[in-house]
Amino acid sequence: MQQSEETIFYSIESTIKAYRKFAQNNIKKIHPSLTLDQSLLLLKLMDHPDISQKDLAKLLFKDVASVTRMIELLVKMEFITRTPNPENRRRNILTVTAKAKKIMKSVKKIILKNRNIALGDISEREIIKCRKVLEIICENLK
DSSP states (O other): OOOGGGSHHHHHHHHHHHHHHHHHHHHHHHOTTOOHHHHHHHHHHHHOTTOOHHHHHHHHTOOHHHHHHHHHHHHHTTSEEEEEOTTOTTOEEEEEOHHHHHHHHHHHHHHHHHHHHHHTTOOHHHHHHHHHHHHHHHHHTO
């Protein structure tokens, strides 16, 4: 039996953690209290303004309660406004503020730079192959 450090899953987890730490450190340079997950939430909300919190949670691989807490913090930071939805009182309308949009312009640039650094010398062909292997692993687990 392989030790956990020798499995592909250890390598995947290690890579994700290293990337998240690297990305978080670069985002902090733009706004010290903004987290990577909050940045991703804001980007998804900007791309999908009518998205539900449940669907937002799925896109971010988070549970709904975590997304709710992130939204609460983003409202306090004045990055999101939350207004009741007149058509569905169980849902709120979340709007990214101008303040957040300005910061997110810089964050988007950092995200692209982070990805370019992380993927550095990896060819497009290798990335496609890696993605296919990871998709197969996901399918095997369903």
